[in-house]
Amino acid sequence: MQHQPPFNFSAGPALLPKEVMDQAQAEFQDWQGTGLSVMDFSHRGKDFVSIAEKSEADLRQLLEIPEHYKVLFTTGGATFQFATIPMNLLQSQAVYVNTGIWSSKSVKEARKYGTVHEINALDKQDELTAVVPHAQWEIPDSYDYLHYTPNETISGVEYDELPESAKGKLVADMSSNILSRPINIEDHALIYAGAQKNIGPAGITLVIVREDILQRELASYVPSMMQYKVLADNQSMYNTPPTYAWYLSGLVFDWLLKQGGVAEMERRAHQRSEHLYQFIDQHAFYHNPVHPSFRSRMNIPFILANESLNDTFLKEAEQAGLVYLKGHRSVGGMRASLYNAMPIEGVYALTSFMERFAKDYA
Ligand SMILES: Cc1ncc(COP(=O)(O)O)c(C=O)c1O
Structure with missing residues (x-):
């Protein structure tokens, strides 16, 4: 396909693949002969459940997500996860690697819920923004998780080298680079991303979380919608999910598989x-x-x-x-x-x- 202007360079919400838009348009008022739009389906009906199941299966295939990880589709954007993560994972202390504006925001939010050890990993080399090599990070001996932001959307800084010792305890805000390269899921306790850059339209948030995390006892004030176990036990349908955004994300996963x-x-x-x-x-x-x-x-x-x-x-x-x-x-x-x-x-x-x-x- 030869693409023509306009070309949209927005940081998010961002462009969706042309083929996905064409398909969504073609089935907007009649999804697979039902005579109904996906927007009209009950989220608990067989049609939407089949859309949800296929989207998860395709995402699992794309990212090679092992069985012992749950895939959650939720709301509130990555910013909501800045609070949800410490509420679910922070028990003694958490390590946050600060490499820019988005990681600063995640640190600020996490501090409301417990002890945070912050590593300021922003550096300058030859007047250019750089990340301090992880060998120089001061990491405490004991911590619940290490949060990092592999792609800082605002400053345009990306890195993927992380300390061996943190593998299995990594928590990543992959909002702006998920699905842009293979990742080792098992290095992570949790990965999250707002959809509106590399997944689909705004309104849906992806969380990939290792199952053992769901067994942790939580403070009694944690809202049900912020408990990963509640979301997982209800197949991300504890409340009404943003069904149309979920469907469009599913079309993007399908497109990604077809592209290779x-x-x-x-x-x-x-x-x-x-x-x-x-x-x-x-x-x-x-x-x-x-x-x-x-x-x-x-x-x-x-x-x-x-x-x-x-x-x-x-x-x-x-x-x-x-x-x-x-x-x-x-x-x-x-x-x-x-x-x-x-x-x-x-x-x-x-x-x-x-x-x-x-x-x-x-
Ligand atoms: C890396 C990163 N984290 C978090 C956010 C905030 O996401 P949301 O607007 O989905 O809460 C963004 C951008 O929008 C981002 O680029």
């Missing part, structure tokens, strides 16, 4: 991001503020050498069909988010535009 799974997503993520980074590195007009070893494959911030051109850049980019490129207010400049659904044509269109813009305004 997460290994293929990893190849594409590398291809997309390398193309843009190489372009930026070859043009003094643009600059990426992250050390090459920690550059995100998903979110690529770039600063214009002449920042007074920011508004003009955004305006002309939009005219060229390249939308949502404005950087996060805390970083400034631009940010191109290149999630799984971004076709390579979108990245080529972006670098062609950037080349032309640099010539026009040099």
Whole structure:
């Protein structure tokens, strides 16, 4: 399929694959001959249950999730998990690795529920943002879990090297890089992600949790909707789940399998991001503020050498069909988010535009 502009570089909610949108549109008012929309189904009826079961089976296949892990589809976004995780897992103390804005938020929330040992792992190397190597992290001997954010969506920092000693105790906020490469689930006690970047539309949150965690005794105040055991015992239907968002996520999982799974997503993520980074590195007009070893494959911030051109850049980019490129207010400049659904044509269109813009305004 040859993709055409507009190309959406939003950090989230982000674009969904074209094929998924086409399928959703085709079955919007008549799902598989029922004459009904998925939106109209009871979540407990056989039609929606079959959608839910297939989505879980496909996700398990994509990420090779072992049997002794539960897959939960819940609500409240990753931010809700910032509180739910300590409520379920924090008993004596938790370790939080701080590498940017999202991990800072998770630390702040966890502190409300218990003792947090924070590792400030943000560093600068040659004026570029970097992550302190884990050999230098001061990790206490005993802790319940080690929370990390493998992809900091705002600053565009990604890393995957973690201490051997923490394997099995890792808790990961994979909101912005889940399904973009294979992961070793068994290194983790829990993985979570808001859907609206690499999974589906906003409104649904994925949690993958090892079964033994569900046996922990919880404080009596923990709301039922925040108890992983309650969600698991009720197949994520303790209350009415966001059925349509769940269905769309299922279509994305099906699409991912047809594309070749997460290994293929990893190849594409590398291809997309390398193309843009190489372009930026070859043009003094643009600059990426992250050390090459920690550059995100998903979110690529770039600063214009002449920042007074920011508004003009955004305006002309939009005219060229390249939308949502404005950087996060805390970083400034631009940010191109290149999630799984971004076709390579979108990245080529972006670098062609950037080349032309640099010539026009040099
Ligand atoms: C890494 C990361 N964690 C957490 C969040 C917050 O997610 P939500 O808006 O789903 O609560 C985001 C972004 O939206 C994110 O990129």
